[in-house]
Amino acid sequence: MSILVVAEHDNEELKGATLNTITAAKEIGSEIDLLVAGFSCDSVVEQACSIPGIGKVLLADSESYKNCLAENIGKLVSEVGKDYSHILTPATSNGKNFMPRVAALLDVSQISEIISVISDDTFERPIYAGNCIATVKSLDSIKVITVRATGFDDCDAEGGSAPREILDLDSNLGISSFVSEELAESDRPELTSADVVISGGRGMQNGENFKLLEGIADKLGAAIGASRAAVDSGFVPNDMQVGQTGKIVAPNLYIAVGISGAIQHLAGMKDSKIIVAINKDEDAPIFQVADYGLVADLFEALPELESKL
């Protein structure tokens, strides 16, 4: 049993979801290598080497890997990964993008978004927007897996001293190139790793009213999310979407404001520790999953809540 974990990073910082993925890997076996594919990503490699329990950190440093183009990363991971029994990566937009290419190149199936490890070949994963949990067994020789970060705790980040090994592999397929990037700049924590998330739905009525959430988010150190209805209505950008087709979150505290609780939204947040719902419709399905429900007009409740925190 030897496991390759592909690290998620932005060439500067190792992303937290990598640590949850390593926890999943440790439940499968003890021989774990970590692959860092990027460009001028020394700081990432340093962070990777200090994670306890890693056999070695493999570094593929090339401009071909700078922007995580799935074509190039997929080829690289399939070449490095063919000698391993398991290949794991977080189910982030990057992981979802390149990992199926790896599986196809190795002619094996992929098991997407596992939330628990039953044995080295059997895993649990949500289907039908989390309304069912499937227990699936892989019949392939190499298990290619993406890991839902909220299903696993993060492992320790400090205390290890894994050796690094530099790979001389430059797989540029030359069929795709990076053009530009517009990343939302925010001082708030990242949605998927925040301790507290406050989300607005269609009840917010417009994008301007999301400001009502900001004061509360500032006081609680929260990230701000949104339901698909709010995104579809054009109130806020899609990277704020929490749900089956958006981000999956599981913070200690999730506050749903003006969100009815459609199946597809619940799929993205129902594993939160404490759920609060504020909605003026007392029959809204969100109250069925909420630990604390407040039936109130959000335009009155939010300013009051902000002043009392």
Add this chain to the structure above:
Amino acid sequence: MKVLVPIKRVVDYNVKVRAKSDETGPDLANVKMAINPFCEIAVEEAVRLKESETASEVIAVSIGTNACQEQLRTALALGADRAILIETEIEVEPLGVAKLLKAVVEKETPDLIILGKQAIDDDSNQTGQMLASLLSYAQGTFASEIKIEDEKINVTREVDGGLQTVSLNLPAVVTTDLRLNEPRYASLPNIMKAKKKPLDTLTPEELNVDASPRIETLKVSPPPERAAGVIVENVDELVEKLKNEAKVIS
């Protein structure tokens, strides 16, 4: 240019699916079926390319039982020119689907393949990427905007932190995200016309593809239930509970 649009028949997105009591699978008896919402966006995008005279032909393809004809007819009513059903009784996994689609691509030689980023039944999010990989094509997943220029396509993608734009050589694979477009409703005359459009049927054997499963589903169970919560009277009580009972704020 020729555009291929693979689509999937799935449970309607409004249906709350439950596990069967014996945990052998999801309970799908008598549930409403529909075209997967992301596939519908893919059909719409392809039809718009045809309307803007970028595309010359739009071909819809689906894999599954004979019942998938219904969703192919929907695609034809939305504006696809013809349809192909790869008929099989087995539940084909994304890798098998990608292999079957590769065989169709080799036969039809489309310049662009547009499909949904994920099906809302198994939530795998794999097929488009696998197809691109098997064909050694570039891919633009989770697309919110596409622009075709010369021999290339620029795809703006919804990524975790915002948006990323990539340039891909054609032929290429694009998978759709929600904001790419808003699909139209099929008009009654178009629904009638769709009945006369060509729909060919093939089998995995005819395409010489082994689509046998690689994953065994041992059981399908309901998710852990959340205990019922309480309704608080006012904001004061809410803050008090969060501080002293749940202890999630200080």
